[in-house]
Amino acid sequence: MTNPEKNHLWRPYTQMKTAAAPLEAVRTDGARIVLADGRELVDGIASWWTAAHGYNHPHIRAAVAAQLAAMPHVMFGGLTHAPAERLAARLAALLPGDLDHVFFSDSGSVAVEVALKMALQLWLNRGVSGRTRFLAFRGGYHGDTLGAMSVCDPEEGMHRRFGAALPTQVFCDLPTSAERVAALEACLAHHENTLAAVIVEPLVQGAGGMRMHPPEVLAEVARLAQSYGLPLIADEIFTGFGRTGTLFACEQAGIVPDILCLSKALTGGTMALAATVATGAVFETFLSDDPAAALMHGPTFMANPLACAAANASLDLFESEPRLAQARAIGARLAAGLAPLRGRPGIADVRVLGAIGAVQWSTVPDLAEVKRRFLERGVWVRPFGDIVYLTPALTIAEPDLDRLVDAVVTVVGDVTRP
Numbered sequence: 105m106t107n108p109e110k111n112h113l114w115r116p117y118t119q120m121k122t123a124a125a126p127l128e129a130v131r132t133d134g135a136r137i138v139l140a141d142g143r144e145l146v147d148g149i150a151s152w153w154t155a156a157h158g159y160n161h162p163h164i165r166a167a168v169a170a171q172l173a174a175m176p177h178v179m180f181g182g183l184t185h186a187p188a189e190r191l192a193a194r195l196a197a198l199l200p201g202d203l204d205h206v207f208f209s210d211s212g213s214v215a216v217e218v219a220l221k222m223a224l225q226l227w228l229n230r231g232v233s234g235r236t237r238f239l240a241f242r243g244g245y246h247g248d249t250l251g252a253m254s255v256c257d258p259e260e261g262m263h264r265r266f267g268a269a270l271p272t273q274v275f276c277d278l279p280t281s282a283e284r285v286a287a288l289e290a291c292l293a294h295h296e297n298t299l300a301a302v303i304v305e306p307l308v309q310g311a312g313g314m315r316m317h318p319p320e321v322l323a324e325v326a327r328l329a330q331s332y333g334l335p336l337i338a339d340e341i342f343t344g345f346g347r348t349g350t351l352f353a354c355e356q357a358g359i360v361p362d363i364l365c366l367s368k369a370l371t372g373g374t375m376a377l378a379a380t381v382a383t384g385a386v387f388e389t390f391l392s393d394d395p396a397a398a399l400m401h402g403p404t405f406m407a408n409p410l411a412c413a414a415a416n417a418s419l420d421l422f423e424s425e426p427r428l429a430q431a432r433a434i435g436a437r438l439a440a441g442l443a444p445l446r447g448r449p450g451i452a453d454v455r456v457l458g459a460i461g462a463v464q465w466s467t468v469p470d471l472a473e474v475k476r477r478f479l480e481r482g483v484w485v486r487p488f489g490d491i492v493y494l495t496p497a498l499t500i501a502e503p504d505l506d507r508l509v510d511a512v513v514t515v516v517g518d519v520t521r522p
Protein backbone atom coordinates (compact mmCIF):
# COMPACT_ATOMS: atom_id res chain seq x y z
CA MET A 105 0.00 0.00 0.00
CA THR A 106 1.41 3.41 -0.86
CA ASN A 107 1.57 5.74 2.06
CA PRO A 108 -0.56 8.76 1.09
CA GLU A 109 1.00 10.95 3.76
CA LYS A 110 4.34 10.68 2.06
CA ASN A 111 3.07 13.04 -0.59
CA HIS A 112 1.10 15.51 1.48
CA LEU A 113 2.33 15.77 5.05
CA TRP A 114 5.11 18.13 6.05
CA ARG A 115 6.58 16.65 9.21
CA PRO A 116 8.04 18.34 12.32
CA TYR A 117 11.78 19.06 12.45
CA THR A 118 12.22 16.76 9.45
CA GLN A 119 14.36 17.02 6.34
CA MET A 120 11.69 15.74 3.99
CA LYS A 121 14.20 14.85 1.28
CA THR A 122 16.24 12.38 3.28
CA ALA A 123 14.20 11.36 6.31
CA ALA A 124 13.15 7.75 6.70
CA ALA A 125 9.39 7.19 6.42
CA PRO A 126 7.72 7.62 9.80
CA LEU A 127 6.26 4.63 11.58
CA GLU A 128 2.49 4.43 11.55
CA ALA A 129 0.91 4.30 15.02
CA VAL A 130 -2.56 2.81 15.22
CA ARG A 131 -3.19 2.50 18.94
CA THR A 132 -1.78 3.52 22.29
CA ASP A 133 -2.27 2.04 25.72
CA GLY A 134 -0.50 2.74 29.02
CA ALA A 135 3.17 3.18 28.13
CA ARG A 136 2.83 1.38 24.80
CA ILE A 137 2.49 2.50 21.19
CA VAL A 138 1.11 -0.11 18.77
CA LEU A 139 2.25 0.16 15.15
CA ALA A 140 0.32 -0.70 11.99
CA ASP A 141 2.61 -3.70 11.41
CA GLY A 142 1.67 -5.09 14.83
CA ARG A 143 4.85 -4.14 16.67
CA GLU A 144 4.39 -2.74 20.16
CA LEU A 145 6.89 -0.17 21.44
CA VAL A 146 7.50 0.86 25.04
CA ASP A 147 7.39 4.65 24.93
CA GLY A 148 10.38 6.26 26.61
CA ILE A 149 9.33 9.86 26.04
CA ALA A 150 5.57 9.90 26.72
CA SER A 151 4.76 11.70 23.47
CA TRP A 152 6.97 14.72 23.90
CA TRP A 153 6.53 14.65 27.70
CA THR A 154 2.77 14.93 27.75
CA ALA A 155 1.28 11.53 28.69
CA ALA A 156 1.86 11.75 32.44
CA HIS A 157 -0.74 9.08 33.26
CA GLY A 158 0.10 6.88 30.30
CA TYR A 159 -2.02 6.72 27.18
CA ASN A 160 -5.80 6.24 27.12
CA HIS A 161 -6.40 6.63 30.84
CA PRO A 162 -10.07 5.64 31.28
CA HIS A 163 -10.82 8.54 33.63
CA ILE A 164 -9.65 11.13 31.11
CA ARG A 165 -11.37 9.34 28.22
CA ALA A 166 -14.67 9.28 30.11
CA ALA A 167 -14.41 12.98 30.98
CA VAL A 168 -13.70 13.94 27.37
CA ALA A 169 -16.51 11.69 26.08
CA ALA A 170 -19.02 13.28 28.47
CA GLN A 171 -17.89 16.75 27.46
CA LEU A 172 -18.04 15.82 23.78
CA ALA A 173 -21.71 14.92 24.18
CA ALA A 174 -22.51 18.17 25.98
CA MET A 175 -20.42 20.83 24.21
CA PRO A 176 -17.22 20.16 22.27
CA HIS A 177 -16.45 23.83 21.82
CA VAL A 178 -17.84 27.29 22.28
CA MET A 179 -16.11 30.61 21.76
CA PHE A 180 -14.63 32.10 24.92
CA GLY A 181 -15.22 35.78 24.12
CA GLY A 182 -18.26 36.88 26.11
CA LEU A 183 -19.06 33.29 27.15
CA THR A 184 -17.68 31.07 29.85
CA HIS A 185 -18.18 27.44 30.86
CA ALA A 186 -17.80 25.24 33.89
CA PRO A 187 -14.82 23.15 32.67
CA ALA A 188 -12.69 26.29 32.20
CA GLU A 189 -13.89 27.99 35.41
CA ARG A 190 -13.17 24.86 37.41
CA LEU A 191 -9.78 24.25 35.81
CA ALA A 192 -8.63 27.84 36.36
CA ALA A 193 -9.67 27.70 40.02
CA ARG A 194 -7.89 24.38 40.52
CA LEU A 195 -4.69 25.57 38.85
CA ALA A 196 -4.74 28.72 40.98
CA ALA A 197 -5.09 26.57 44.11
CA LEU A 198 -2.25 24.24 43.09
CA LEU A 199 0.26 26.82 41.87
CA PRO A 200 2.52 28.48 44.42
CA GLY A 201 1.78 31.96 45.81
CA ASP A 202 -0.89 34.09 44.21
CA LEU A 203 -0.51 32.81 40.65
CA ASP A 204 -4.28 33.11 40.40
CA HIS A 205 -5.15 34.50 36.97
CA VAL A 206 -5.25 31.96 34.16
CA PHE A 207 -5.21 32.79 30.46
CA PHE A 208 -5.82 29.71 28.29
CA SER A 209 -4.39 29.07 24.84
CA ASP A 210 -3.70 26.06 22.69
CA SER A 211 0.02 25.32 22.64
CA GLY A 212 3.14 25.85 24.68
CA SER A 213 4.64 28.30 22.19
CA VAL A 214 1.51 30.43 22.30
CA ALA A 215 1.51 30.33 26.12
CA VAL A 216 5.05 31.75 25.93
CA GLU A 217 3.98 34.39 23.40
CA VAL A 218 1.19 35.43 25.75
CA ALA A 219 3.62 35.60 28.68
CA LEU A 220 6.02 37.80 26.69
CA LYS A 221 3.16 40.03 25.57
CA MET A 222 1.83 40.28 29.13
CA ALA A 223 5.23 41.43 30.34
CA LEU A 224 5.57 43.99 27.54
CA GLN A 225 2.09 45.37 28.14
CA LEU A 226 2.56 45.41 31.90
CA TRP A 227 5.16 48.16 31.43
CA LEU A 228 3.02 50.03 28.90
CA ASN A 229 0.08 49.90 31.30
CA ARG A 230 2.35 51.34 33.98
CA GLY A 231 3.17 54.20 31.61
CA VAL A 232 6.79 53.10 31.14
CA SER A 233 8.13 52.96 27.58
CA GLY A 234 11.32 51.45 26.18
CA ARG A 235 11.14 48.13 28.01
CA THR A 236 10.96 45.90 24.97
CA ARG A 237 13.53 43.17 25.50
CA PHE A 238 13.81 39.96 27.48
CA LEU A 239 16.67 38.42 29.40
CA ALA A 240 16.83 34.71 28.60
CA PHE A 241 19.36 31.97 29.28
CA ARG A 242 21.80 30.20 27.02
CA GLY A 243 20.75 26.60 26.50
CA GLY A 244 17.08 27.55 26.77
CA TYR A 245 14.17 26.57 24.53
CA HIS A 246 10.74 28.17 24.69
CA GLY A 247 8.98 27.20 21.47
CA ASP A 248 8.80 27.65 17.72
CA THR A 249 6.78 30.84 17.15
CA LEU A 250 8.68 34.05 16.47
CA GLY A 251 8.61 35.61 19.94
CA ALA A 252 9.34 32.27 21.60
CA MET A 253 12.14 31.64 19.08
CA SER A 254 13.73 34.95 20.01
CA VAL A 255 14.25 33.80 23.62
CA CYS A 256 15.70 30.39 22.65
CA ASP A 257 19.47 29.91 22.75
CA PRO A 258 20.64 32.11 19.85
CA GLU A 259 23.82 30.18 19.09
CA GLU A 260 23.25 26.51 19.79
CA GLY A 261 19.45 26.46 19.59
CA MET A 262 17.52 25.06 16.64
CA HIS A 263 16.39 28.55 15.61
CA ARG A 264 19.85 30.06 15.32
CA ARG A 265 19.53 30.63 11.54
CA PHE A 266 16.66 33.05 12.11
CA GLY A 267 18.60 35.46 14.31
CA ALA A 268 18.43 38.39 11.91
CA ALA A 269 14.65 38.08 11.64
CA LEU A 270 13.98 37.97 15.36
CA PRO A 271 13.81 40.65 18.05
CA THR A 272 17.21 40.93 19.72
CA GLN A 273 17.15 39.72 23.29
CA VAL A 274 19.74 39.64 26.06
CA PHE A 275 21.30 36.25 26.82
CA CYS A 276 23.21 35.16 29.91
CA ASP A 277 24.44 31.91 31.39
CA LEU A 278 22.40 30.50 34.24
CA PRO A 279 24.05 31.65 37.48
CA THR A 280 25.64 28.31 38.34
CA SER A 281 28.82 29.80 39.84
CA ALA A 282 29.86 32.96 41.68
CA GLU A 283 31.32 34.37 38.44
CA ARG A 284 28.10 33.69 36.58
CA VAL A 285 26.04 35.30 39.33
CA ALA A 286 28.23 38.39 38.97
CA ALA A 287 27.93 38.27 35.17
CA LEU A 288 24.14 38.01 35.34
CA GLU A 289 23.97 40.88 37.78
CA ALA A 290 26.22 43.01 35.56
CA CYS A 291 24.05 42.17 32.56
CA LEU A 292 20.89 43.14 34.43
CA ALA A 293 22.46 46.39 35.56
CA HIS A 294 23.62 47.21 32.04
CA HIS A 295 20.29 46.49 30.33
CA GLU A 296 18.02 47.37 33.24
CA ASN A 297 15.99 50.09 31.52
CA THR A 298 15.30 48.17 28.32
CA LEU A 299 14.27 44.85 29.86
CA ALA A 300 10.61 43.83 30.21
CA ALA A 301 11.15 40.49 31.99
CA VAL A 302 13.43 37.53 32.65
CA ILE A 303 12.38 34.13 31.27
CA VAL A 304 13.67 30.79 32.53
CA GLU A 305 12.95 27.06 32.34
CA PRO A 306 12.94 26.05 36.02
CA LEU A 307 15.40 23.27 36.97
CA VAL A 308 15.72 21.72 33.50
CA GLN A 309 16.43 23.19 30.09
CA GLY A 310 14.60 20.45 28.20
CA ALA A 311 14.82 20.70 24.42
CA GLY A 312 18.13 22.54 24.83
CA GLY A 313 19.68 19.26 25.99
CA MET A 314 18.13 18.18 29.31
CA ARG A 315 20.52 20.49 31.15
CA MET A 316 19.67 20.50 34.84
CA HIS A 317 20.43 23.08 37.50
CA PRO A 318 19.93 22.98 41.26
CA PRO A 319 17.05 24.87 42.93
CA GLU A 320 19.51 27.39 44.38
CA VAL A 321 20.33 28.56 40.84
CA LEU A 322 16.66 29.12 40.10
CA ALA A 323 16.27 30.93 43.42
CA GLU A 324 19.20 33.17 42.45
CA VAL A 325 17.55 34.00 39.11
CA ALA A 326 14.34 34.90 40.95
CA ARG A 327 16.21 36.99 43.51
CA LEU A 328 18.11 38.96 40.88
CA ALA A 329 15.03 39.53 38.71
CA GLN A 330 13.18 40.81 41.73
CA SER A 331 16.03 43.05 42.84
CA TYR A 332 15.92 44.75 39.42
CA GLY A 333 12.13 45.05 39.54
CA LEU A 334 11.72 42.67 36.61
CA PRO A 335 8.88 40.18 36.29
CA LEU A 336 10.06 36.57 36.17
CA ILE A 337 8.44 34.26 33.61
CA ALA A 338 8.78 30.58 34.54
CA ASP A 339 8.30 28.33 31.54
CA GLU A 340 7.03 25.12 33.19
CA ILE A 341 5.72 23.70 29.93
CA PHE A 342 8.08 20.74 30.21
CA THR A 343 8.61 20.65 33.97
CA GLY A 344 5.00 21.14 35.12
CA PHE A 345 2.88 18.28 36.49
CA GLY A 346 5.35 16.13 38.33
CA ARG A 347 8.14 15.68 35.82
CA THR A 348 10.82 16.96 38.21
CA GLY A 349 9.40 15.12 41.24
CA THR A 350 7.24 17.99 42.54
CA LEU A 351 4.03 19.15 40.92
CA PHE A 352 5.83 22.29 39.69
CA ALA A 353 9.59 22.74 39.51
CA CYS A 354 9.40 26.25 41.06
CA GLU A 355 8.30 24.65 44.34
CA GLN A 356 11.75 23.15 44.83
CA ALA A 357 13.33 26.59 44.87
CA GLY A 358 10.54 28.08 46.98
CA ILE A 359 9.95 30.81 44.40
CA VAL A 360 6.79 32.38 43.02
CA PRO A 361 7.33 33.71 39.48
CA ASP A 362 5.19 36.60 38.26
CA ILE A 363 4.02 34.69 35.19
CA LEU A 364 4.07 30.91 34.67
CA CYS A 365 3.47 28.91 31.47
CA LEU A 366 1.92 25.42 31.36
CA SER A 367 1.04 23.00 28.58
CA LYS A 368 2.20 19.46 27.62
CA ALA A 369 1.03 17.31 30.58
CA LEU A 370 -1.75 19.78 31.46
CA THR A 371 -4.32 17.53 29.77
CA GLY A 372 -2.48 14.32 30.65
CA GLY A 373 -1.30 14.16 27.06
CA THR A 374 -4.67 13.94 25.39
CA MET A 375 -5.55 17.35 23.97
CA ALA A 376 -3.89 20.62 23.00
CA LEU A 377 -4.17 23.14 25.83
CA ALA A 378 -1.88 25.68 27.44
CA ALA A 379 -2.13 28.27 30.17
CA THR A 380 -0.30 31.48 31.03
CA VAL A 381 -0.89 32.21 34.70
CA ALA A 382 -0.21 35.59 36.31
CA THR A 383 -0.01 36.82 39.89
CA GLY A 384 -2.50 39.28 41.31
CA ALA A 385 0.01 42.12 40.93
CA VAL A 386 0.49 41.43 37.21
CA PHE A 387 -3.25 41.04 36.63
CA GLU A 388 -4.01 44.30 38.39
CA THR A 389 -1.87 46.33 35.98
CA PHE A 390 -4.38 45.33 33.27
CA LEU A 391 -7.38 46.64 35.24
CA SER A 392 -8.33 50.08 34.01
CA ASP A 393 -11.14 52.23 32.67
CA ASP A 394 -9.12 52.35 29.47
CA PRO A 395 -10.10 49.48 27.11
CA ALA A 396 -6.63 49.64 25.55
CA ALA A 397 -5.12 48.42 28.82
CA ALA A 398 -6.82 45.02 28.36
CA LEU A 399 -4.77 42.02 27.29
CA MET A 400 -5.25 41.98 23.53
CA HIS A 401 -5.10 38.27 22.92
CA GLY A 402 -7.75 35.60 22.26
CA PRO A 403 -6.98 32.37 20.40
CA THR A 404 -10.10 30.98 18.68
CA PHE A 405 -9.90 27.68 20.51
CA MET A 406 -8.80 29.07 23.89
CA ALA A 407 -10.24 27.16 26.86
CA ASN A 408 -11.62 24.48 24.55
CA PRO A 409 -14.12 22.60 26.77
CA LEU A 410 -12.89 19.15 25.69
CA ALA A 411 -9.33 20.08 26.60
CA CYS A 412 -10.44 21.65 29.89
CA ALA A 413 -12.40 18.47 30.72
CA ALA A 414 -9.28 16.41 29.99
CA ALA A 415 -7.17 18.71 32.17
CA ASN A 416 -9.67 18.55 35.05
CA ALA A 417 -9.64 14.75 34.81
CA SER A 418 -5.84 14.79 34.76
CA LEU A 419 -5.80 16.90 37.94
CA ASP A 420 -8.21 14.39 39.53
CA LEU A 421 -5.60 11.72 38.87
CA PHE A 422 -2.83 13.79 40.43
CA GLU A 423 -5.09 14.05 43.49
CA SER A 424 -6.20 10.42 43.66
CA GLU A 425 -3.13 8.52 42.50
CA PRO A 426 0.46 8.76 43.79
CA ARG A 427 1.98 10.46 40.72
CA LEU A 428 4.68 12.41 42.53
CA ALA A 429 5.85 9.33 44.43
CA GLN A 430 5.85 7.47 41.11
CA ALA A 431 7.96 10.22 39.52
CA ARG A 432 10.49 9.97 42.34
CA ALA A 433 10.54 6.17 42.14
CA ILE A 434 11.21 6.40 38.39
CA GLY A 435 14.05 8.80 39.16
CA ALA A 436 15.64 6.36 41.61
CA ARG A 437 15.38 3.53 39.06
CA LEU A 438 16.77 5.71 36.27
CA ALA A 439 19.69 6.79 38.45
CA ALA A 440 20.56 3.20 39.39
CA GLY A 441 19.95 1.80 35.91
CA LEU A 442 21.89 4.42 33.95
CA ALA A 443 24.80 4.50 36.41
CA PRO A 444 26.88 1.90 34.49
CA LEU A 445 27.25 4.43 31.64
CA ARG A 446 28.77 7.05 33.91
CA GLY A 447 32.46 7.60 33.30
CA ARG A 448 32.56 5.43 30.17
CA PRO A 449 34.78 6.71 27.35
CA GLY A 450 32.65 8.73 24.92
CA ILE A 451 30.07 9.56 27.60
CA ALA A 452 30.23 13.13 28.88
CA ASP A 453 27.53 12.93 31.55
CA VAL A 454 24.69 10.91 33.01
CA ARG A 455 22.09 12.92 34.91
CA VAL A 456 18.72 12.35 36.50
CA LEU A 457 16.12 14.68 37.99
CA GLY A 458 12.63 13.54 38.90
CA ALA A 459 11.39 11.29 36.12
CA ILE A 460 13.99 12.54 33.63
CA GLY A 461 17.13 10.58 32.84
CA ALA A 462 19.68 11.85 30.29
CA VAL A 463 22.91 10.49 28.91
CA GLN A 464 25.17 12.94 27.10
CA TRP A 465 27.76 11.84 24.58
CA SER A 466 31.14 13.50 24.16
CA THR A 467 31.46 11.70 20.84
CA VAL A 468 28.07 11.66 19.11
CA PRO A 469 27.39 8.46 17.15
CA ASP A 470 25.20 8.13 14.04
CA LEU A 471 21.78 8.95 15.51
CA ALA A 472 19.85 7.22 12.70
CA GLU A 473 21.67 4.01 13.62
CA VAL A 474 20.97 4.60 17.32
CA LYS A 475 17.24 5.04 16.59
CA ARG A 476 17.23 1.86 14.48
CA ARG A 477 18.75 -0.12 17.33
CA PHE A 478 16.19 1.21 19.81
CA LEU A 479 13.38 0.09 17.50
CA GLU A 480 14.96 -3.36 17.22
CA ARG A 481 14.69 -3.56 21.00
CA GLY A 482 11.03 -2.56 20.95
CA VAL A 483 11.45 0.85 22.57
CA TRP A 484 10.56 4.34 21.40
CA VAL A 485 13.51 6.51 22.35
CA ARG A 486 14.50 9.57 20.34
CA PRO A 487 18.03 10.88 20.86
CA PHE A 488 18.75 14.44 19.69
CA GLY A 489 21.93 16.50 19.52
CA ASP A 490 24.37 14.86 21.92
CA ILE A 491 21.65 13.48 24.21
CA VAL A 492 19.65 10.32 24.68
CA TYR A 493 17.00 10.66 27.33
CA LEU A 494 14.06 8.95 29.03
CA THR A 495 10.95 10.79 30.21
CA PRO A 496 8.40 7.97 30.44
CA ALA A 497 4.79 8.13 31.61
CA LEU A 498 4.77 8.51 35.40
CA THR A 499 2.61 5.37 35.55
CA ILE A 500 5.01 3.15 33.62
CA ALA A 501 5.24 -0.40 35.00
CA GLU A 502 8.62 -1.43 36.41
CA PRO A 503 9.31 -4.11 33.78
CA ASP A 504 8.67 -1.57 30.99
CA LEU A 505 10.91 0.98 32.68
CA ASP A 506 13.62 -1.63 33.09
CA ARG A 507 13.29 -2.48 29.42
CA LEU A 508 13.82 1.19 28.50
CA VAL A 509 16.82 1.52 30.80
CA ASP A 510 18.36 -1.74 29.55
CA ALA A 511 17.88 -0.61 25.96
CA VAL A 512 19.61 2.72 26.64
CA VAL A 513 22.50 1.10 28.50
CA THR A 514 22.97 -1.57 25.82
CA VAL A 515 22.49 0.58 22.72
CA VAL A 516 24.51 3.51 24.03
CA GLY A 517 27.19 1.08 25.22
CA ASP A 518 27.31 -0.56 21.78
CA VAL A 519 27.37 2.56 19.60
CA THR A 520 29.54 4.92 21.64
CA ARG A 521 33.08 5.40 20.43
CA PRO A 522 35.70 6.65 22.90
Ligand SMILES: Cc1ncc(COP(=O)(O)O)c(C=O)c1O
Nearest residue numbers: 211212213245246247310341342
Ligand atom coordinates in the same frame (compact mmCIF):
# COMPACT_ATOMS: atom_id res chain seq x y z
C1 LIG B 1 10.03 24.55 27.91
C2 LIG B 1 9.20 24.59 26.67
N1 LIG B 1 8.56 25.72 26.34
C3 LIG B 1 7.78 25.79 25.24
C4 LIG B 1 7.61 24.69 24.42
C5 LIG B 1 6.75 24.79 23.20
O1 LIG B 1 5.59 24.06 23.35
P1 LIG B 1 4.71 23.63 22.07
O2 LIG B 1 5.52 22.61 21.33
O3 LIG B 1 3.45 23.08 22.65
O4 LIG B 1 4.47 24.87 21.26
C6 LIG B 1 8.27 23.50 24.73
C7 LIG B 1 8.15 22.32 23.84
O5 LIG B 1 8.92 21.41 23.87
C8 LIG B 1 9.08 23.45 25.89
O6 LIG B 1 9.74 22.34 26.22
